[in-house]
Amino acid sequence: MTQDSIGVFGSAFNPPTCGHLDAIKQAAPHFTTILLLPAAAHAFNKQMLDFHSRLALLKCFVKDLPKLSCKIEICGIEQDMLSNHPQKPVYTYDVLKLLSEQYAPSAKVQFILGPDNAKPEIWQKFYKADEIKQQWGTFVVQEQEAVRSTLAREKLQSFYKAEDEKRTHIHQQLSKILTPGVLHYIQQHQLYQA
Numbered sequence: 001m002t003q004d005s006i007g008v009f010g011s012a013f014n015p016p017t018c019g020h021l022d023a024i025k026q027a028a029p030h031f032t033t034i035l036l037l038p039a040a041a042h043a044f045n046k047q048m049l050d051f052h053s054r055l056a057l058l059k060c061f062v063k064d065l066p067k068l069s070c071k072i073e074i075c076g077i078e079q080d081m082l083s084n085h086p087q088k089p090v091y092t093y094d095v096l097k098l099l100s101e102q103y104a105p106s107a108k109v110q111f112i113l114g115p116d117n118a119k120p121e122i123w124q125k126f127y128k129a130d131e132i133k134q135q136w137g138t139f140v141v142q143e144q145e146a147v148r149s150t151l152a153r154e155k156l157q158s159f160y161k162a163e164d165e166k167r168t169h170i171h172q173q174l175s176k177i178l179t180p181g182v183l184h185y186i187q188q189h190q191l192y193q194a
């Protein structure tokens with residue numbers, strides 16, 4: 001029996017961007033399934049839009065994905081973990097432990113991350129960073145698209161403030177940062193105004 005490989009891609013997805021899309025495209029050939037895990041309570045205390053809005057955005061994002069060589073699934077395990085232990089952040093180590101109990105022995109679980117988090121000075125701040133590498137391993141993607149959620153949030157704020165003429169220009173820029181369904185959902189629900 002060949003073992004399935006599960007890539008665990010954790011992110012704030014605040015919002016999901018074309019940068020995340022590029023990361024997924026890089027990882028796709030190396031896994032049978034990639035799980036997309038929206039963060040529930042970030043270990044570095046990153047402030048994020050509420051979980052349910054980000055989950056809705058992630059569903060739009062997944063609908064926008066091109067056909068890939070692996071399955072893509074959204075996994076809400078972090079929210080369940082937070083409900084069970086509301087006082088503490090959700091650590092990647094604990095997520096991987098739970099997921100590997102769920103998928104083992106038929107599948108191998110690995111953590112997917114970008115180059116910023118892979119830098120030793122950042123990586124060593126992850127809870128049980130060495131154990132993560134030892135027990136599951138990491139798959140590091142490159143940054144080929146200079147697109148980040150921060151940039152999307154900044155552009156969205158300028159969009160809401162701008163006059164009509166300038167709005168069209170910012171909308172064009174946003175359509176290079178966000179996938180169509182995500183951009184539509186954000187504007188329909190007026191998210192990221194402040």
Ligand SMILES: Nc1ncnc2c1ncn2[C@@H]1O[C@H](COP(=O)(O)OP(=O)(O)OP(=O)(O)O)[C@@H](O)[C@H]1O
Pocket residue numbers: 010011012013014017018019020022023112113114115116117141142143144145146147148149150151
């Ligand atoms: N353009 C990109 N290329 C490669 N990896 C990326 C890219 N954008 C994000 N990632 C990776 O995706 C994971 C989750 O990223 P995260 O949700 O922090 O995105 P972000 O765009 O950096 O967010 P923010 O700007 O809000 O800090 C991280 O491991 C990060 O390195």
Ligand SMILES: O=C(O)c1ccc[n+]([C@@H]2O[C@H](COP(=O)([O-])O)[C@@H](O)[C@H]2O)c1
Pocket residue numbers: 009010011012037039042043044046090091092093117125126127
């Ligand atoms: O476990 C930790 O200590 C830890 C510290 C920082 C980030 N993480 C997770 O790593 C993923 C990407 O984080 P970030 O900071 O790039 O949004 C996301 O799933 C976070 O929950 C996890």
